[in-house]
Amino acid sequence: MKVYRVEHRTYGHGPYLVPVDNYPESGEDDTAYYDAVALSGKLCSDHAFSDEHPPPTLIYPNEVCAFESRQDLDRWFDGWHDYLRVVGYIVRVYETAKPRFDRWGQVTFPKTSAKALTTESI
Numbered sequence: 482m483k484v485y486r487v488e489h490r491t492y493g494h495g496p497y498l499v500p501v502d503n504y505p506e507s508g509e510d511d512t513a514y515y516d517a518v519a520l521s522g523k524l525c526s527d528h529a530f531s532d533e534h535p536p537p538t539l540i541y542p543n544e545v546c547a548f549e550s551r552q553d554l555d556r557w558f559d560g561w562h563d564y565l566r567v568v569g570y571i572v573r574v575y576e577t578a579k580p581r582f583d584r585w586g587q588v589t590f591p592k593t594s595a596k597a598l599t600t601e602s603i
Contacts, residue, residue, distance in 0.1 A: 482576070482577060484577055484588050485574055486546070486573050487572055488570065489570055495545060495546060496570055520565070520568045537584075543592075544581070547587075550586060551572070551601070566603045571601065571603055575596060576598055
């Protein structure tokens with residue numbers, strides 16, 4: 482099944498979480514990383530965990546979030562596309578054999594066993 486995930490084009494994380502293991506090496510330009518950190522905080526405080534944008538019912542440590550369709554993804558992030566694009570997020574389309582379906586078109590899946598197919602602009 483194809484799923485649609487918003488993730489950072491350089492670091493690979495979703496917009497609600499910035500993993501510390503992808504921190505830029507010493508001497509690298511870390512502006513994009515800190516911009517992503519700032520946006521994730523804004524998304525968490527202003528967008529996530531509301532009745533309209535609840536977190537998945539259950540997500541295992543090896544899973545990431547995505548959506549069943551591009552339309553579901555666009556609806557979820559309505560009003561945030563420009564912010565996401567400027568900070569370096571893209572839509573990556575994956576093929577996964579192990580999706581778990583949740584509410585509002587959300588899907589969780591193990592990213593390590595999925596195949597990245599293509600990228601699209603957010």
